[in-house]
Amino acid sequence: MADFRVRLGQLFVFGLFVGAACQAGAAPTKADDSAMEMAAKIRTELALPFRLPDEVHLDADLRAEAKSIASAHLARIQQLLPGWIEEERRVQRARDGKPSDGYVFFAVFARVLNELALWQLEPGDAAYEKATLDVLKATPAACQYSGDSRFNDFASRIMRIQAMPPGQRQAALAAERRLLEHWGKPRPALQLQPWPNPLPQDAAMAAVEKIQAGGERPPLALPPDLASELLGNGVKYKDLPGESRCELKRWWMLVSLAQGTSPEAALNAFRYATLIGAMDRYGRAFESEAEETSKEEAGSAPRYPRLAQRFDVSGTTTVSRRFDAAGKPVEVNVVERKITVPGIRGVRPVAFENTFDALSLHQGFQGGDAAKPGAPLPPVFQMVWTLDPPKGEKP
């Protein structure tokens, strides 16, 4: 079992995108002012996933109606934020005696990011689900440009509605309103399916490798843009542009359906595959690509992701792997995630559940326990991610 610990003290090093929160923590302001400042910062960030960029092709009436839905939703959440901030203060006061503004900010922001993630995964009513699946099956327009891929949550949903037959649009918009109304409320009926294993993008890339090797191929051909990038130019998944990534996941959804996967399972897998989690949105704000690459050097122990430090994300990931004849790992998957994040209670912290995926996979391919060189590699192992200091060490 691998155990990666980071000193608790690092959690209090601020200074990235949370300028407003930093100032609130640094300056001796009143609690109300501080809460207003936090709420304002969160509201600004939350507005990003609800933007409908002008470049996104939408019918004028659909754009107007969608904007109205987004505005009403943001206004409602804005009213909820002071209560969420106060709730978090109470939780922290009960736990630590005195709440830290920085800590409160991240906890409330984590809650907002998780609401975004739950919203992305939550199915609508039967008609909405069918219409959504029909659009995804029928047209690649669902993956066309819909703004910055870190923040195109709402735009991509409205793009799908744009691609629906006009007669279905009003019902779909009504379903969108109902789904947004679930924000901030208990979701007792929401039974989220587990993460697909393997993730659609990983399964799709494995299929692409088989095509390249001349092995058994899936029943559907790749569209030309993906064939060009993946087969013609050998581009890796991580280097694909956002639209192409979406197309690859859509292609795999079609392949899954052709192979007999149920529509519900295929749509669920697509939603997980296209989920914009906290790392997708803000990972780069905390950690540059160069820093991320440096921690992937062979043999080095993984460094706790900075975003995870800031949000105090901890938990375990269970990793499974398959070996070749020489005992080298050739396929690695994260098969279970048990994650906790301050501020997220009563629901799965889906926005953060894949926070440690990249490092877990990296570790899975690395192999061995440095303390036992030459020992056979375990096919399944667990990684514990904690910010608590080891016993006997001061934070």
Added chain:
Amino acid sequence: MSSQASIAGWRRVVLSVTLALAASGGVARAAEPVLSPITVASRDAFWAGDFDEIERQNAYFRQPGRIEPSGISQIYLFRKGLNIVLKNKVENAEPYLKELDLLTLQWANEHPKSAFAHALHADALLTHAWSYRGGGYVKDVPPQAWKDFHAYLRRAAEYLNAHADVALTDSYAHAVLIQVAKGMEVSREQMKAIANDGLKRNPEDFGLYFAVQETLLPKWGGDARAVDDYIKYATEQTRERFGQGMYTRMYLNAADDQFGHMLFENSYADWDKMKQGFEDLMARYPDSPSRLNSYAYMACLAKDKDTFLKQFAKIGKRIDRERWGTNPERSVEGCRRWATSL
């Protein structure tokens, strides 16, 4: 020749050819610097794998009267977008082309009554064939490439033959078939018969004339006389719409593809007829700065100083390098110097 007879004719030809090739290769034409929105739309839809959308576009642009203000048919611009995807340059062409073969076959199987789907699959096989051969001279073709070239040409021909009843209801299939036939030992008359059959399906698919004309060029085993005869024939067939315009357009094409700056020396191009063709085109389709450039360039080649000066003055700053042959900067400069000399 009736439509049925002409189809039967090409079938016999395609299936019985000895697959010997014309003596020499061609040279790829330079792409236009700015793509038409029609080309962009078809390219993007095909690129993303949106068959329904490209089929919708095909159905729209093959309707009568879909002609650009410049006189170019919209179906030509549409197919140009498809061609960009088919001829996309990648580091490793074989798996890309194989995937296109599979994708287009999948679409054709899903839409068995779609002539366009069948023609597109044949076009993918055709593109695959020519990727082995390349567009260069015979001496530049790797010896091992001929076998694959022939095999894919045969596949394209056999596929169209097997789906002829559906595929040949869209003149796109005829355009593909002419390119297949270009790689095979098909007679000029049969080539023309294929085009004529396509033109019965879509009289405004003017690209078929140009496709046949290309196969008659000396570099593809033809000769200047055959080119001239066919250009005159096509001009008469299209006189109602273009006047003498087709004569001009086809000789411009011949200059681009073969004769270059020596058009009037090495072909039977007649400047008076070309000039009339320019006038007819300008009267019908005045919105074409690129044609003004062609007019001036041809006037220069024909040593018609008055016409050159008149057209060159109209161009002003709208010099279109694509219309001045190879080495266009020197071409423009030389023509201007000649025209202003005593």
